[in-house]
Amino acid sequence: MSCYRPLPISFVRGEGAWLVAADGGRYLDAIAGLAVCGLGHAHPRVAAALATQAQRLLHVSNCFQIAEQQQLGERLSRLSGMDRVFFCNSGTEANEAALKLVRRYAVRQGNPQPVVVVAEGAFHGRTFGALSASAGGRTQDFGPLLPGFIRVPYGSMAALADVAADAVVAVMLEPIQGEAGVRTPPEGYLRAVRALCDQRGWLLILDEVQTGLCRTGRWFAWMHEEARPDVLTVAKALANGVPAGACLARQTVGEFARGEHGSTFGGNPLAARVALEVLDVLEELDLAGAAARLGQRMLDALRRQLADTPGVRAVRGRGLMIGVELEQECRVLSHRALEHKLLINVADAKVIRLLPPLIISDDEADQIVHTVVALVADFTGGKTAHVDPALS
Ligand SMILES: Cc1ncc(COP(=O)(O)O)c(C=O)c1O
Structure with missing residues (x-):
């Protein structure tokens, strides 16, 4: 199906921050698979972990204990200050889990019609819960969407403070809105949102699918403002290109009981082993x-x-x-950049979005700017x- 309109080029191999086309042309990658390949392409540690694990054990179902998943869960919890982890394969699934988890929490608190406050411009994924939480054109023609969302302008504390619905259970935000054009909220916004959530007894869900895992200069973007969420979602960069996602939560939110949620592939030995290696490299290379x-x-x-x-x-x-936001539409620039x-x-x-691998050199960074x-x-x-x- 024509979901994508790919640029007229395909790549046969990658090396660090570079992709190589079939004709041998070398391209400097300032997208990194849309914030996926933080360690760049063909990273030797990732390749070795993948190959070794593939020879050992690719997959067993979650009917069994999975040591790699256990280790990854502990590691991610430690890095993020969360207590519980659910593993899945993508950002949208991580957000579905987050929405189910907070609804479950609300229902058990005697709030049977819970409402989640979301932002204008938000993008949380393309499955129905995440889509309903998202804004704008992507939701057109796919109704009816899920009920239970209120939308406020992104970055406005006044708008959030004005929300009066009794049934609010959580606020769900991206620390920086990626798909909306790298929209950064005012300084102090996340901290103030956290404080308001505490005051009103609302949970805070942060979608760090794009911002998480070192992309913004900290392990998670909430750390810039010490706005620790109650529920945190990650995916994209977690296994550098092997599909992997996670929904993390604090103890207070509760957790899914047996059979309440699940995923066939989530946290399988391959994805978990590669993710562990990715976290090691992110840490060792700072x-x-x-x-x-x-x-x-x-x-x-x-x-x-x-x-x-x-x-x-x-x-x-x-x-x-x-x-880099321009005054006019500039989609054509991704074609011109290829030249x-x-x-x-x-x-x-209208926004040129740069998401280069985190392993780029100073020279490569300068070359992108140039x-x-x-x-x-x-x-x-x-x-x-x-x-x-x-x-x-
Ligand atoms: C903030 C955010 N949340 C969720 C998603 C959806 O992730 P996925 O495409 O892995 O489902 C994206 C993807 O761009 C994203 O940027």
């Missing part, structure tokens, strides 16, 4: 620190070099999750930039 440093370098350089370019509305982001041997993404039609600046200057009709990457 890729959170690298993302913070390189992200700041790229943001500073982009801001400086695009300051006088007409048609640029904003440069924003955190760590290696960066958006410059660079892979970029355009979100919300090419993006030149592309933007050319596109918006400003003077074409000839910037020496060494100066950025």
Whole structure:
């Protein structure tokens, strides 16, 4: 089915931050499989873990104990400050689990019609619960959606404080909205949301499917504001390209009892073993620190070099999750970037979204900036930039 409109290129291999096309052309990857390949492509540790585990044991069902899953659960809980984990295969499934978990919590508290407060512009996935929690065009023609959601403007504490419904059980947010165009909330927003949730007795669900696992310069984006959620979802980068997701929760939220939820593949030995290796490498190389440093370098350089370019509305982001918003639609730029041997993404039609692997070098980061600046200057009709990457 025509769900995607792929760019006219396919890749046969990858090396670190580079993808190699069939004709041998090398492309610098500033998308990383949409925030999946944090360790880049063909990482030797990931490849070795995958191969070894494949030779040992790919899959057994959750009818049996799975040592790798147990270890991964403990590791993720420790890293995130959560107590319980449910494993699945994708972001949308992690969010379904989160929604079921908070509804279960509400029902048991005597709130049989629970409401979850979600944000305008939100994207939580494409299955019905996650889709109903999401905003905008993706939900068109798929009605009826699930009831039980109230939508407020993203980033507005006033709007959230105005929510008066008695049946609210939780607030569900992305720490930075990715699909909406790398929309960063005002400084202090997450901390204030956490405080309001505490005051009103609401749970806080943070969807860190895109922001999690070092992308924004911390293990999880909530750590920038110490806004520890009650329920946390992750996926994408967890196993660097092997499908894996998780819904984590604090003890107070409760947990699914036997048979209440499940997943055939979730947390199988292969995915869990690779995810453990990914977490090891993220930790050993301090890729959170690298993302913070390189992200700041790229943001500073982009801001400086695009300051006088007409048609640029904003440069924003955190760590290696960066958006350059233009005044006009710019989807064509992902095609044009290919001509410059660079892979970029355009979100919300007007925002160049950069999500490079966390293992990029300074030179590679500078090269991304250099090419993006030149592309933007050319596109918006400003003077074409000839910037020496060494100066950025
Ligand atoms: C914040 C967020 N949540 C959920 C999802 C859905 O993840 P998946 O495509 O793995 O279902 C995405 C995907 O882009 C996302 O960015």
